[in-house]
Amino acid sequence: MFDLHRLRLLRELKHRGTLAAVAAALSYSPSSVSQQLSQLESEVGVPLLEPVGRRVRLTEQGEILVAHTEAVLERLEQAEAEIAASLVDLTGTLRVASFQTAALSLVPAALSLLRDTHPMLRVHVTQTEPENALPALLARDFDLVVAEEYPGNPDPRPPGVEREDLCEDPLRLAPPYTGAAAGPTTLRGLADRPWVLEPEGTAARHWAMTLCRDAGFEPDIRFESTDLLLHLRLVEHGHAAALLPDLVWHGRTPTVPLHSLPRGRRSRRVFTAVRRGRSQHPAIRAFRAALRRSADAVRP
Structure with a gap:
């Protein structure tokens, strides 16, 4: 029988990439992690890691073992969900990650609903972009992620x-x-104006660049930020054009003129994500229900 703790360390290494990252995430020393993984190799009887430069990666046998570890952990999460469902009230901590506009417009109202219905549930919220939050969800840093998906991307x-x-x-x-x-009311009409966009590497930036290029121009990007409130301020002061989601208004009246985008490019999809086997946990279900009520209440 393989040691579950050591199996989890091997899984963490696959998701985090380095022994140092595993050690930092779990509050161990790198030497302790390395020693535990060496003991796991002795238990299994085959090499599970191989050096690649100054790093290590999983061998084929290590990948096989991690796949089975994922299945075991999924079943354990299902067991945790069933135990939680058997209790009278929700307790413990739910770790949530959310991108900025959802964190500002949807999460506070959801927290208020949960405070009234499940006062013993502690919700810890971290604002972070989906590009970072979804991998962290798989690494078990979060229990639920509020994320976004842009049209055509x-x-x-x-x-x-x-x-x-x-x-x-x-x-x-x-x-x-x-x-x-x-004033200009179309993308093409703003081809010679300064723009504010999110940084390179984000889904929002890729979508915005595709939108502008399809309209026949390369935007003059003067400002870059993941903070959409900064985007709004730059628009309000006449410094840049921007692409703003309705959630930035939190249901209030817009402060600047807004114009429609081309068909098929007019909305992003907001969704929640959890690890497989976790969706029936009562805390997850309660938070998702509270978010849906919050989303229903927020209209521009």
């Missing part, structure tokens, strides 16, 4: 993740605000 769905759609969030064109009633 679906991200690959990692195995081991269960997804549930939450709402559609319309996206609109916001020209630099000058106070004048007239």
